Amino acid sequence: MFDTVTLQLKAGNGGDGHIGWRREKYEPKGGPHGGDGGKGGSIFLVGSSNLNSLIDYRYKTKFKAENGSNGMNNLKTGKDGADLYLYVPLGTIVRQAGYEGVLYDFKEDGETFEVVKGGRGGRGNWHFRTATRQAPTFMEPGRKGEEASIILELKLIADVGLVGFPNVGKSSLLSIMSAAKPKIANYHFTTLEPNLGVCKIEDGKSFVIADIPGIIEGASEGAGLGFKFLKHIERVKLLVHVLDVSGSEGRDPLDDYYKLRTEMESFSDNIAKKEEIIVLNKSDLISAEELEEKKAEIEEKTGRKAFVVSAATKAGIKELEYKIFELNSTIKNFELVQNKTTLVQKENPTNVYYDNGIYYITGDKVEFFFRSTDFSEPDSVRRFDNFLESEGINARLEKLGVEDGDTVDILGYQFEHWD
Secondary structure (H helix, E strand, O other), rough: OOOOEEEEEEEOOOOOOOOEEEEEEEEOOOOOOOOOOOOOEEEEEEEEEOOOOOOHHOOEEEEEEOOOOOEEEEEEOEEEEEEEEEEEEEEEEEEOOOOOOOOOOOOOOOOOOEEOOOOOOOOOHHHHHOOOOOOOOOOOOOOOOOEEEEEEEEOOHHHHHHHHEOOHHHHHHHHHOOOOOOOOOOOOOOOOOOOOEEEEEEOEEEEEEEEEEOOOOHHHHHHOHHHHHHHOOOOOOOOEEEEEEEOOOOOOOHHHHHHHHHHHHOOHHHHHHHHEEEEOOOOOHHOOOHHHHHHHHHHHHHHHOOEOEOOOOOOOHHHHHHHHHHHHHHOOOOOOOOOOOOOOOOOOOOOOEEEOOEEEEOOOHHHOOOOOOOOHHHHHHHHHHHHHOOHHHHHHHHHOOOOOOEEEEEEEEEEEOOO
C-alpha cells in the first residue's frame, strides 16, 4: 500500500492590472481605462471513495495551478486561472511539511479542501484615479499564489480492526465475516497491506472491518513493517484482538496478548484507550477441556471476556459478529484530528545589503511596488521613490554608504543611484 507522500503545490499567480486609456475618436488619451487581472487558480484536495491508496502521486509530486491573465484595455478583466483538483482516498490526513498539526482529515466522499489559494488579480490604473491624479500611470500587479509542501498520510477508515501476531487467522476471519478476498496461506506475513471488508449481519446491521497485517515484537520502535501498520489502527473504533488459542506456532496466546498490547501502547495513547475484545481462534485444534482452561486463564488475567471461534469450522463466528456490532454501535466515532492547524505562508521580508560593489534590495513588498511601476512615466517613478523613502530603504542604503553613481540592484534590475 502506497500510503505516505509529500507533494509540492503552487497556486496560480494573479494577473497584473493594466495601464490603459480610453481610445475614442478625438480622445487619444481620454482617461484611465485599464482593467483588472484575473485571479490565479487554487489547488483543492477532494476525498474519493473510489481510491484506496496514494499510488497516483508516486511519480508526480509537483503541481501548479494556472495563472490568471493580465487585465486589458477598456476595463476588461483578465481570465481567471483554472483551479486544480487532486483526488485522495478517504482516511487521508493532510499535514504541512515541517509543522505540527493537521490541516485536514478526509472522512466522506466528495469532501473538498482548498490547500493553496490562488493570488488575487491586480487592479488596473482605472482604480487609482483621483481628483488631483486624473491620469495614473501605474497599476497593481497580481498577488502571488500560495505555495506549500504538504504530506499526505493514509490511515484506513474502518469501524473494527483485527489485530494479532502473524498467522493467527485474521485474514481467514475477514474472508468469512465479509466479502473481502485477502491472500491466505499457512506462513507468516501472508498479508503485506491492510484489507477492508464489510460485514453484513442482516438488513440494517453492518460494520466495516479491517485486517491489520501481523505486528511483531518491537514494531513500535520500527521493527519489521509494524510501525507502518500500527498507524492504521488509530482510526478504528473497536479492536478485535485475535489469539491462536491452540499455540500451533509454538507461542503462548496470553504472552502474545501482552506483547502486542505493549507495542500498541508504546506507539499511541489513543490506541491503548480503545475498546477491545479478545477472540480465541483455532479452537478446533485442541481438546474442549484444554480450551476451557486456557479461556478461563486468559479472561482472569486480562480482565476481558474472550470469544471462542474457529475460522476453519466457522464455529462461533455468527455470535462474534453480533457482539462486535453491538459494541461498535455504542462507541462514538473516533476523532483523529485533535490539533488542527492552518497553512503557514512564509513572506520574504525586505532586505538591503552590500555585496561585491553592488547594493541589493529584495523582498516581497519591494517586488510588489517594483512590478507596479512604469519607469517611463515620472508620476509612476515618483510613487516608487515615495515607497522607498517611507519604508526606510533609502535610509538603510545611506547607512551602508551608498553614493551617487553606485549600482543598486532591485530584483535583478540594476540602476545608478542618484540622491
